[in-house]
Amino acid sequence: MSRAHKEKEQEVRQYYRALYRAWGAQHWWPAETRFEVIAGAYLTQNTAWNNVELALANLRAANVLSVEGIRSVSQARLEHLIRPSGYFRQKAKRLKTFVSFLDTTYGGSLDHLFSRPTSQLREELLSLNGVGPETADSILLYAGNHPVFVVDAYTRRILDRHSILPAKADYEEIRALFEQALAPVAHKQPAKVAAQLASAIHGAAHPPSAMSTAARMPLAQVYNEMHGLIVGVGKNYCRKTKAACEECPLRPFLPAP
Numbered sequence: 001m002s003r004a005h006k007e008k009e010q011e012v013r014q015y016y017r018a019l020y021r022a023w024g025a026q027h028w029w030p031a032e033t034r035f036e037v038i039a040g041a042y043l044t045q046n047t048a049w050n051n052v053e054l055a056l057a058n059l060r061a062a063n064v065l066s067v068e069g070i071r072s073v074s075q076a077r078l079e080h081l082i083r084p085s086g087y088f089r090q091k092a093k094r095l096k097t098f099v100s101f102l103d104t105t106y107g108g109s110l111d112h113l114f115s116r117p118t119s120q121l122r123e124e125l126l127s128l129n130g131v132g133p134e135t136a137d138s139i140l141l142y143a144g145n146h147p148v149f150v151v152d153a154y155t156r157r158i159l160d161r162h163s164i165l166p167a168k169a170d171y172e173e174i175r176a177l178f179e180q181a182l183a184p185v186a187h188k189q190p191a192k193v194a195a196q197l198a199s200a201i202h203g204a205a206h207p208p209s210a211m212s213t214a215a216r217m218p219l220a221q222v223y224n225e226m227h228g229l230i231v232g233v234g235k236n237y238c239r240k241t242k243a244a245c246e247e248c249p250l251r252p253f254l255p256a257p
């Protein structure tokens with residue numbers, strides 16, 4: 001491993017520590033059940049989270065926010081219910097495809113699905129229609145508590161602006177960087193990180209939920225927190241058109257112009 005790569009890892013670790021010190025636990029993903037996380041991971045593609053919440057509320061009110069519910073609801077009704085999330089025909093088909101895959105391969109059991117080895121399950125999810133790396137990893141990490149880091153557009157923007165990796169870097173290269181960088185954090189501070197609950201909402205934090213407070217291995221907890229913290233930076237400071245560096249907790253790490 002080159003020294004430059006080690007330095008990048010060190011820097012990512014420093015980002016984690018600085019952000020966690022500033023904002024604490026982020027309580028991702030906001031959901032009461034594993035299937036709610038999965039549905040949210042599909043619905044959030046190409047839309048804002050507010051729209052996803054409307055679609056999820058419709059599914060909940062119709063009592064179909066579950067494997068059984070999606071299996072039994074008609075395609076047309078499902079499209080109607082998730083309409084607020086946009087691309088509703090495509091997303092309805094994809095949710096149906098997921099449940100069909102679950103039924104065919106795992107007898108409809110999420111327990112069975114998530115008991116598979118991470119790499120095997122990741123490949124299977126990536127083979128489904130409409131599941132790219134970000135959706136697959138969101139499902140693995142936030143629904144299944146598998147230790148994989150979720151790379152999103154905010155992650156790319158921050159790495160690019162800090163001259164760590166270009167915005168167009170390969171997804172797997174970014175994922176590997178974060179996973180290698182954060183592994184020692186989980187190793188050193190498992191109890192503290194896993195047990196700490198937020199007393200206030202900072203960054204991109206959500207109120208504690210059944211899924212956010214579920215027991216998980218320290219590595220998955222650290223990846224969970226780091227993704228939430230990165231979203232907080234992206235939403236509040238590192239915006240696409242204008243970066244508000246002066247107030248950002250990552251300002252001390254910004255390279256000199």
Ligand code: SF4
Pocket residue numbers: 158161162233237238239243244245246248249250251252254
């Ligand atoms: S807002 Fe500025 S300091 Fe913060 S992450 Fe973006 S580029 Fe870095």
